[in-house]
Amino acid sequence: MKLRINGEWLTVPETVDTIGELLGHFQLDQRVVIVEQNETILEKESRSDNKVQDGDSIEIVQFVGGG
Amino acid sequence: MNERYSRQTLFSPIGEAGQKKIREKHVLLLGAGALGTGNAEALVRAGIGRLTVIDRDYVEWSNLQRQQLYSERDAEDRLPKAVAAKQRLLEVNSDVKVDAYVMDATPSEMERLLDGVDLMIDATDNFDARMMMNDLSQKYQIPWIYGACVSSYGICYTILPGETPCLNCLLDQVPRGGMTCDTAGIISPAVQMVVAHQTVEAMKILVEDWAAVSRKLVSFDLWQNQHTSINVSRMKNESCPSCGENPSYPFLKYSHQMKTAVLCGRDSVQIRPPASREWSLEEVARTLAQQEVKVELNPYLVSFTTENRRMVLFKDGRALIHGTQDETEAKTLYHRYFG
Numbered sequence A: 001m002k003l004r005i006n007g008e009w010l011t012v013p014e015t016v017d018t019i020g021e022l023l024g025h026f027q028l029d030q031r032v033v034i035v036e037q038n039e040t041i042l043e044k045e046s047r048s049d050n051k052v053q054d055g056d057s058i059e060i061v062q063f064v065g066g067g
Numbered sequence B: 001m002n003e004r005y006s007r008q009t010l011f012s013p014i015g016e017a018g019q020k021k022i023r024e025k026h027v028l029l030l031g032a033g034a035l036g037t038g039n040a041e042a043l044v045r046a047g048i049g050r051l052t053v054i055d056r057d058y059v060e061w062s063n064l065q066r067q068q069l070y071s072e073r074d075a076e077d078r079l080p081k082a083v084a085a086k087q088r089l090l091e092v093n094s095d096v097k098v099d100a101y102v103m104d105a106t107p108s109e110m111e112r113l114l115d116g117v118d119l120m121i122d123a124t125d126n127f128d129a130r131m132m133m134n135d136l137s138q139k140y141q142i143p144w145i146y147g148a149c150v151s152s153y154g155i156c157y158t159i160l161p162g163e164t165p166c167l168n169c170l171l172d173q174v175p176r177g178g179m180t181c182d183t184a185g186i187i188s189p190a191v192q193m194v195v196a197h198q199t200v201e202a203m204k205i206l207v208e209d210w211a212a213v214s215r216k217l218v219s220f221d222l223w224q225n226q227h228t229s230i231n232v233s234r235m236k237n238e239s240c241p242s243c244g245e246n247p248s249y250p251f252l253k254y255s256h257q258m259k260t261a262v263l264c265g266r267d268s269v270q271i272r273p274p275a276s277r278e279w280s281l282e283e284v285a286r287t288l289a290q291q292e293v294k295v296e297l298n299p300y301l302v303s304f305t306t307e308n309r310r311m312v313l314f315k316d317g318r319a320l321i322h323g324t325q326d327e328t329e330a331k332t333l334y335h336r337y338f339g
């Protein structure tokens, strides 16, 4: 499945079904992030229900602390 | 107008009028590490009136790769960063008034320094300080600019009190235990990119070109060639304890501050972070293991030794830093390795 993630087309395994699983795939499931799917910001609670589909445009912003 | 600023005043969104405004403005910079030195140099060169710079740390060799105001001499002398920064900044532009404070600023100390401040810039390395700045910004109606970076990644967001969502609106929890510059490393282009975002936002605010201020949360990974920006305006939360209708400014309260205690006779400092939660010790150990330190993990704690300091982190976020009785040093190490 091809997804446009942060402006770049990436191929992710077909086993990734939801936004929650996508975050797990990128090892971001333990991190504090904001996720936008096709220009809609997702509530944290709905990430495990939101399905990802081929061609989706997804923005993931991770809050980091360094400086 | 001074020849010094001629190329900046030729830039029409600033112009002579904007330069005059910049000259009248007072910026407070919390932190004088990588982001702090980059922001400070840019703003001092741009000709602000006054800069307050606050930092609790001293210059080390590992800073020189990216912290642009410091020299080998500063590292040899272990000069406090605020002091070394001030010296260099006055060489760059002696017209700017620079106030330097070597301290680990608490909310009450910050409140005393905020009088007349037009803008705060985040150059800290931890979310305790950022949440404090976020509440101070709301309480005193002073804009602030969040910025952070780690490895080749960076993030920036401008908070305008009364208009944009605040940092607390955007976070479902205060981030802890993630990567830090001391666990995942950092390359200077990532620093410079965040500094560029922060200083251009600062310039817009200082010349009062409010319409030009970015209302977006921007982030990038320079190594992965990724850039993104999210319009977060809909995330403003009317019941936010920091910026909502009945704000309580939780992060200015004593209970929300990191507590430290020297353990008598043990040459150790105990650190208790605000708002305890379950930490993923496996995650912490995995991040630490990427460095050349031996990490020990059991179901209750993770421990490792670096720079002659042994650090032990418990599941509730509490830590013991062995080999020091200096509470500020212990806090610095905590933020460095555990975020």
Ligand SMILES: [Zn+2]
Pocket: B165, B166, B167, B168, B169, B170, B237, B240, B241, B242, B243, B244
């Ligand atoms: Zn808020």
